[in-house]
Structure formats: C-alpha cells, structure tokens
Amino acid sequence: MRTSTPPKTCPCDTGLPYARCCGPLHAGTPAADAAALMRSRYSAYVLGDAGYLLASWHASTRPETLSLDDAPGRRTAWLGLKVESHTVTGPDTAEVAFTARLRIGGGSAQRMHEHSRFVREDGHWFYLDGEVD
Numbered sequence: 001m002r003t004s005t006p007p008k009t010c011p012c013d014t015g016l017p018y019a020r021c022c023g024p025l026h027a028g029t030p031a032a033d034a035a036a037l038m039r040s041r042y043s044a045y046v047l048g049d050a051g052y053l054l055a056s057w058h059a060s061t062r063p064e065t066l067s068l069d070d071a072p073g074r075r076t077a078w079l080g081l082k083v084e085s086h087t088v089t090g091p092d093t094a095e096v097a098f099t100a101r102l103r104i105g106g107g108s109a110q111r112m113h114e115h116s117r118f119v120r121e122d123g124h125w126f127y128l129d130g131e132v133d
Contacts, residue, residue: 011046012039013081026052030125034094034118035086037125042100046078058119058126077103084113092120 010021017023022043031037037056044052050066057063079101087095097115104110116130 006047010039011043011078011081014039018043030123031056033086034088034116034120034125035083035096037118037127038083038096038098038116039081041127042078042081042098056125056127058121058128061127061129074105079103079109094118094120094125 006023007018010016010018010023012022014021022040025031025036025040026044026047026049031040041053041056044050044056045068048068050068053068054062054066081101082099084097084099085095089095095115095117097113099111099113101109101111113133114130115133117128118125119128120126
C-alpha cells in the first residue's frame with residue numbers, strides 16, 4: 001500500500017528533501033548510478049510503492065507481482081539505510097552493498113545486509129538480484 005503524502009525528508013537517509021532525492025526517480029527520472037537506484041528502491045519499500053519496485057527490477061529477474069502488504073500484527077517498519085559500498089564492475093554493471101534496519105511487528109530491530117547487482121540498459125539502471133547475508 002503506497003503512502004498518500006510524500007515525506008519531507010527522504011527515507012533513504014541522505015538527509016535531503018524527498019523532492020530532491022528519491023522523489024524524482026519515483027516520478028520517472030533515471031537514476032544517475034546504481035547506488036541512487038538502490039536508495040530509491042529502499043525508499044519505495046518504506047513508502048509501499050510496489051509499482052516502482054517492479055518497474056526498477058530487470059525484466060530477466062523481476063517477479064510477476066509484488067505484494068508489500070504485511071500480515072496482521074507483522075507490520076514492517078523500515079528504520080534506516082546505510083550504503084556500505086558502490087562498485088562499478090563494467091560500463092553498464094555495478095554492485096551495491098547495503099545494510100537496512102527494520103522492525104517486524106513489535107519485535108526487536110533487525111539488520112538486513114544485501115550485496116546487490118545492477119545493470120544499465122538504454123540509460124536506465126535496473127536491480128538485477130542480490131544476496132542477503
């Protein structure tokens with residue numbers, strides 16, 4: 001479920017206003033690099049924007065559907081993001097390692113670390129896949 005009012009500060013933890021950070025990407029502006037796309041995808045999870053997540057996922061690995069609906073009593077609260085590294089691996093490929101903090105239901109805060117791969121096609125970056133530690 002997508003939130004109706006965009007936040008003032010971007011959820012991706014840059015400290016920038018949403019309108020100058022992930023907002024333009026969510027509205028269709030191509031990401032400058034894989035790290036920017038990864039940040040915008042994190043913000044899309046926070047905001048419940050499954051459409052953006054699917055659109056920014058490479059067609060070769062994208063699921064047909066994506067539900068961000070939480071099970072009753074299992075609401076996911078996204079608490080923050082830290083980009084650990086951004087490595088250009090080729091002219092149109094890159095990898096980003098990040099840690100996202102989250103809490104599910106009333107449980108303890110957790111950290112999810114992922115090493116993600118990205119590919120650029122026709123000037124647009126796409127999430128390809130990732131390995132969660």
